[in-house]
Amino acid sequence: MHDGDLHGGDGAVALDLKNLKVISPLGRGAKGVVFLVETESGELLALKAMLRSSIEKKKKIASAGDGSEYRRICFEREVLASFHHPLLPRLHGVLATDKVVGYAIDYCSGRDLHCLRKKQTEKMFSDDVIRFYAAELVLALEYLHSLGVVYRDLKPENVMIQESGHLMLVDFDLSTRLAPRSPENRSVSSSDSDPLAKKPKPKKKLFSFRSRRRDSGISPVNREETESDSASTASESVDKSNSFVGTEEYVAPEVVLGNGHDFAVDWWCLGVMLYEMLYGATPFRGANRKETFYRIVTRAPDLTGESTPLRGLIGRLLEKDPRKRISAGEIKGHDYFKAVDWESITEMPRPPFIPELTDVGGTDGNNEIDVEKYVEGVFEEKAENNNRNKNAWVNKNHPTQIQNDNFLIF
Incomplete structure (x- = not known):
């Protein structure tokens, strides 16, 4: 080389x-x-x-x-x-x-967000702490999407804590590039209300890992390669990647099914992360990989507890259909973030956790x-x-x- x-x-x-x-x-x-x-x-x-x-x-x-x-x-x-x-x-x-x-x-x-969560008494964060970290992740992902970069591997281990206490997203070797995504406010059928009452209809077709094609996980480097790794439908003009990449417990349903994916996979991963920060465990983990993938595709997240804006947001992020999944503009306007000053949050002088100074x-x-x-x-x-x-x-x-x-x- x-x-x-x-x-x-x-x-x-x-x-x-x-x-x-x-x-x-x-x-x-x-x-x-x-x-x-x-x-x-x-x-x-x-x-x-x-x-x-x-x-x-x-x-x-x-x-x-x-x-x-x-x-x-x-x-x-x-x-x-x-x-x-x-x-x-x-x-x-x-x-x-x-x-x-x-x-x-x-x-x-400050090491990574996974290590920080493990240090908490009950291995989980409060709603207010989650709000701060979630808001910074939304800003980071929104910026990446504006560059046409789909991150595709959002998980606590890839979210580092800077000396200032603010987050830093690292490790981009599973990312890919599609046509840049502009901020949007999509009208969807689901609401911001508590999704606990919503139950997906049973699948008539048995879930099978043999029914879909699997690619090798190629991350396109330039525009020509991106176009060769994309698919479009009549209803969606945006590029899609067919690569099968991610981390098992965080991967989105459309990736498991091989239907092609775009920027919406990052919002799914954010939903998994918020669930993990709230409950101390990921929502779809099974006894093995096959069971985990089955749950990702077929099961609704178990949002135990009273109806709150945070649980409502997680439900919107963990929407199985990427076309109905909440988008960046809707996320920033969600009730959970109504007190967030999006213009100044990255300049907040006292984040929830400040790493100890070392020599x-x-x-x-x-x-x-x-x-x-x-x-x-x-x-x-x-x-x-x-x-x-x-x-x-x-x-x-x-x-x-x-x-x-x-x-x-x-």
């Missing part, structure tokens, strides 16, 4: 490992390892590093007509460079050595950490685990008909 593939033409700063103080690894994922680093000027950044040989292999596959992972890596790099929003990360620089490639973004000292910037770093060797070790371990898990998957004869490598769960 040429360095230019990651450096791009947007003037991104080239990073040199020699000039970065590696303080500690922050986490690892399917694509790479994230390190906390300090620049020569004392700025703390999150450096995501991936193995170059793995990327080059994916690029060769991409040239042959597949290579969805390579395109996702390039897409994430591309969208990061385009962000100018207080709730989204800034691209601070790009790294390219003989062994690793990657990029640096803002470091969030990570004053440490000497961990001199034992060699970024290149560390990333190589992680990828070697991942390859060994994948081989073992692949064999275990076949032997266990998992009940779902969807293959593990077709649904990207992180």
Whole structure:
């Protein structure tokens, strides 16, 4: 892979490992390892590093007509460079050595929303705390949609807490681009009233995972690829993606059914997140993946408790039909947010949780950490685990008909 593939033409700063103080690894994922680093000027950044040989292999596959992972890596790099929003990360620089490639973004000292919820006494938030975080997520998603970016993997683990206490949405490797969505106020048949009395009609057709086509989860990088991965109907002129991606408990019904999806999937995921923040668990989790998907498609969320604006909003967000699901403009005008000042919420001086100040910037770093060797070790371990898990998957004869490598769960 040429360095230019990651450096791009947007003037991104080239990073040199020699000039970065590696303080500690922050986490690892399917694509790479994230390190906390300090620049020569004392700025703390999150450096995501991936193995170059793995990327080059994916690029060769991409040239042959597949290579969805390579395109996702390039897409994430591309969208990061385009962000100018207080709730989204800034691209601070790009790294390219003989062994690793990657990029640096803002470091969030408060960890993620999942960790924060787990620290709560009853593993859930109050209505007022949820309102603040929900409002910031609405603004972040609305901005992404205005750029034509469908996030597609909203979950607490991908929502970081900045030093200021405000949120930051990270990890865009499952995102894709469609025609930009303008703010809209759609007229729908459902109301803002308590949805507890609403029960979906029983499905006449048995739910089957064999009846729909599954794509490999390709995230288009440019307009031509987007159009080849889209579908339109006579009633809807917007593009749709047919990729089958997401995280199991948060994925929208239209993704499970393979009907094509657009920006509405993000509002579904927001509904799942709000439910989880309110009740301490996701609404459709089953004993296994097949049961979870069945519940997502067929069951209404169990909104136990008195009728409240929050429960009403969750019901509107978890509407099975994406055409009837509440939209951005309707969400901002919902009773639950009637006291929210949308113009100033990102400037609120005292969010619900302010991370404790730590002295990570004053440490000497961990001199034992060699970024290149560390990333190589992680990828070697991942390859060994994948081989073992692949064999275990076949032997266990998992009940779902969807293959593990077709649904990207992180």
